[in-house]
Amino acid sequence: MATRAEFLGRIRAEVRRAPGLFPATPAPRPERPAEAAQAVRRQMTDRWPGALERFQEEFALVSGVFHRVGTMEDVPSVIRDIARQKDARGVTSWDPGQLGIDLRPSLEAEGLSLVAAPVHGDNDARARYREAAAAAQIGVTGADFALAETGTLILMSGPGRPRTTSLLPETHVAIFGKSRLLETLEQVGVILEALHAEPESARRGAVVNFITGPSRTADIELTLTRGVHGPKEVHAIFVDSL
Amino acid sequence: MSDQALRTPFSERAGAALRDTSLQQALTLATTKFIGLRKEAFATYPQGERARDQARAIKEATLQRLDHYLNMLADNVERLGGHVHWATTGEEACETILRICRECRVKTVVKSKSMATEEIELNEALEHAGVTPIETDLGEYIIQLAREKPSHIIAPAIHKTRGQVADLFSRVLKGQFPADPEVLTAVARKELRQKFLQADMGITGANFAVADTGTIVLVTNEGNGRMVTSLPRIHVAVMGIDKVIPSMTDLMFFLGILARSATGQKISVYTTLVRGPRQPGELEGPDEFHLILMDNGRARQIASELREALYCLRCGACLNVCPVYRQIGGHAYGYTYPGPIGILLTAMLKGDRAVKDLAHASSLCGACQEVCPVRIDIPRMLIELRQRLDRERIAPLAERVLFKTFAQVLTTPALFRLAATLGRLAQRPFVRGGRLQNLPLVFARWTKGRDLPPVAARTFSERWRELR
Numbered sequence: 215m216a217t218r219a220e221f222l223g224r225i226r227a228e229v230r231r232a233p234g235l236f237p238a239t240p241a242p243r244p245e246r247p248a249e250a251a252q253a254v255r256r257q258m259t260d261r262w263p264g265a266l267e268r269f270q271e272e273f274a275l276v277s278g279v280f281h282r283v284g285t286m287e288d289v290p291s292v293i294r295d296i297a298r299q300k301d302a303r304g305v306t307s308w309d310p311g312q313l314g315i316d317l318r319p320s321l322e323a324e325g326l327s328l329v330a331a332p333v334h335g336d337n338d339a340r341a342r343y344r345e346a347a348a349a350a351q352i353g354v355t356g357a358d359f360a361l362a363e364t365g366t367l368i369l370m371s372g373p374g375r376p377r378t379t380s381l382l383p384e385t386h387v388a389i390f391g392k393s394r395l396l397e398t399l400e401q402v403g404v405i406l407e408a409l410h411a412e413p414e415s416a417r418r419g420a421v422v423n424f425i426t427g428p429s430r431t432a433d434i435e436l437t438l439t440r441g442v443h444g445p446k447e448v449h450a451i452f453v454d455s456l
Numbered sequence: 457m458s459d460q461a462l463r464t465p466f467s468e469r470a471g472a473a474l475r476d477t478s479l480q481q482a483l484t485l486a487t488t489k490f491i492g493l494r495k496e497a498f499a500t501y502p503q504g505e506r507a508r509d510q511a512r513a514i515k516e517a518t519l520q521r522l523d524h525y526l527n528m529l530a531d532n533v534e535r536l537g538g539h540v541h542w543a544t545t546g547e548e549a550c551e552t553i554l555r556i557c558r559e560c561r562v563k564t565v566v567k568s569k570s571m572a573t574e575e576i577e578l579n580e581a582l583e584h585a586g587v588t589p590i591e592t593d594l595g596e597y598i599i600q601l602a603r604e605k606p607s608h609i610i611a612p613a614i615h616k617t618r619g620q621v622a623d624l625f626s627r628v629l630k631g632q633f634p635a636d637p638e639v640l641t642a643v644a645r646k647e648l649r650q651k652f653l654q655a656d657m658g659i660t661g662a663n664f665a666v667a668d669t670g671t672i673v674l675v676t677n678e679g680n681g682r683m684v685t686s687l688p689r690i691h692v693a694v695m696g697i698d699k700v701i702p703s704m705t706d707l708m709f710f711l712g713i714l715a716r717s718a719t720g721q722k723i724s725v726y727t728t729l730v731r732g733p734r735q736p737g738e739l740e741g742p743d744e745f746h747l748i749l750m751d752n753g754r755a756r757q758i759a760s761e762l763r764e765a766l767y768c769l770r771c772g773a774c775l776n777v778c779p780v781y782r783q784i785g786g787h788a789y790g791y792t793y794p795g796p797i798g799i800l801l802t803a804m805l806k807g808d809r810a811v812k813d814l815a816h817a818s819s820l821c822g823a824c825q826e827v828c829p830v831r832i833d834i835p836r837m838l839i840e841l842r843q844r845l846d847r848e849r850i851a852p853l854a855e856r857v858l859f860k861t862f863a864q865v866l867t868t869p870a871l872f873r874l875a876a877t878l879g880r881l882a883q884r885p886f887v888r889g890g891r892l893q894n895l896p897l898v899f900a901r902w903t904k905g906r907d908l909p910p911v912a913a914r915t916f917s918e919r920w921r922e923l924r
Binding site: 215216217218220221222223224225226228229231232234235236238239240241242243244272276331332333334335339340343344348363364366371372373374376377378381399400402403404406407410418419420421422423424425426427428429430431432433434435436437439441442443444445 | 482485486489490510512513514516517518519520521522523526527530536540541542543544548551552592593594595598611612613614616617618621637638640641644645648649652653668669677678679680682683685686687697701702703704705706707708709711712719721722723724725726727728729730731732733734735737738739740741749751755756758759763764
């Protein structure tokens with residue numbers, strides 16, 4: 215095995231030998247990422263209704279199911295209806311603090327069981343949660359961003375927001391409000407630049423997932439089939455009051 | 457492809473593919489559908505052309521400072537608690553993974569689709585060492601059960617019909633499964649779900665790696681990439697050094713064009729950005745993260761004629777439009793990467809000798825360059841590759857002499873006129889239906905696989921003289 219210095223030295227030698235095919239620079243990045251991200255957010259305070267409309271269209275095109283409710287108090291009844299439709303009993307969710315609502319009282323009143331993710335935990339807690347997420351039929355999460363141009367939900371992992379809540383159950387339900395709406399991938403780029411420019415935060419997990427509709431494959435004769443490994447259904451609940 | 461299969465000459469492999477009726481059916485169906493989906497996707501994406509230019513510039517700019525960006529990527533991965541390994545060859549990459557397997561007592565490995573691990577034949581190496589690799593992309597799973605190799609960069613089992621998959625599943629998984637993609641997909645889901653939950657290690661490739669943040673980017677539709685990076689206690693990512701890009705801003709340009717080129721989707725279902733192992737406070741994710749930065753023949757092409765092939769995103773668009781790939785499919789090429797770009801990548805990874813015949817498996821029609829998301833000039837490089845084969849005396853003697861003579865004739869007006877006159881006489885017995893067929897002697901091998909237009913009754917220069 216080469217050391218880093220040897221490996222990079224060899225590449226440097228090759229790079230120096232080659233003049234380059236044409237003058238080129240990477241994409242121009244925001245000089246002050248935090249300010250650029252603020253500007254995007256300000257833009258969206260006026261533009262979100264259009265973005266929501268586009269999100270709905272694109273989300274439907276990738277087989278997403280869209281719901282709109284007035285306040286967080288209305289969310290449990292949407293989940294209850296989905297559960298009835300799916301004949302589901304088990305629900306798992308992010309930590310209530312991360313989700314913005316404690317679903318337990320209302321779901322349990324409907325005869326549904328809920329396992330909420332712990333905020334912290336050791337190996338045992340991880341094994342327990344994995345078992346619960348694998349057994350649950352519905353996984354409820356928030357969404358850090360909803361990208362209109364592609365109908366994409368963007369979720370960041372972190373304490374109280376496990377990766378598998380949106381992955382192992384057959385149905386994924388994501389809750390978000392207007393402040394999460396973005397119009398373009400370019401804006402997502404600005405936001406991610408700003409996020410990475412911040413000092414490292416213990417609240418930040420290792421993974422950011424862009425989720426665009428249910429899991430799908432076309433590996434057999436290019437026939438579209440849903441739910442090969444991940445969820446077979448993805449629901450988005452837009453909450454006006456958020 | 458086994459060595460056995462490679463011992464048959466390319467023309468015979470191609471011939472066998474042409475006679476395989478179910479392969480022909482599957483190829484036409486798939487490539488035609490892919491072409492339509494891609495076309496539609498770009499038709500509704502007006503900024504697509506600018507994004508393609510930008511993406512191309514990003515790739516070139518990265519190559520111009522490749523050592524710098526790889527160094528930055530490694531620094532950031534290590535800062536996040538990951539381990540970085542530098543593999544000059546494919547063998548070194550395999551050995552590194554086997555060492556991690558031994559040290560961490562790994563018995564089973566789940567893999568998400570990765571051309572880099574196909575390239576280094578990692579599965580064979582793992583099996584040999586007593587570790588069980590399980591492919592989890594549905595297409596890869598199918599060909600692993602069939603003990604075959606992928607025949608398309610993004611649709612590995614494109615050569616199989618649903619009937620063949622049903623027979624395969626019924627035989628290997630011991631059941632009676634109908635030829636229904638929905639049912640067969642559900643069977644695979646159930647089989648593989650348990651494997652995800654039990655595996656010790658997850659192995660992925662990387663579609664991109666963002667130097668500035670130390671992020672590995674995985675693009676999948678099935679969600680297996682997420683499983684593989686979330687559930688096992690160790691995650692190993694294997695990437696060619698050509699996959700690094702500078703920033704998150706750059707990444708967004710690629711996300712806008714990658715899926716549109718590959719499957720006609722606006723974006724794939726899952727784009728997963730992974731930074732290192734499980735971070736403090738997180739419940740889930742691997743204890744360990746290893747990034748293997750692999751050269752395996754890439755670096756020496758930075759200053760060569762094949763430089764541009766290092767821009768490749770592995771989207772597969774050039775395969776679908778290639779008149780050769782559409783006829784013979786991926787297996788006939790005989791190596792990991794098929795299609796027009798595959799010929800260049802094979803020359804890069806396996807050396808020029810490996811593409812002695814393949815370098816000619818192109819009509820140079822230019823369709824590949826037209827659809828390439830980063831506008832790689834594949835036809836130019838194929839011509840340069842042919843020249844290189846000639847220079848390196850890898851091309852057969854007859855071919856080299858023939859082309860040298862041909863060039864001499866074309867560039868000497870007197871010789872050209874003489875050749876036209878002689879050719880017109882000599883060709884007479886061989887013109888059938890307006891084409892030259894079955895030429896004798898050294899020309900026989902040329903016309904065995906293709907027809908030639910005959911010398912015209914009156915050449916252009918003869919007509920030109922009359923007109924003047």
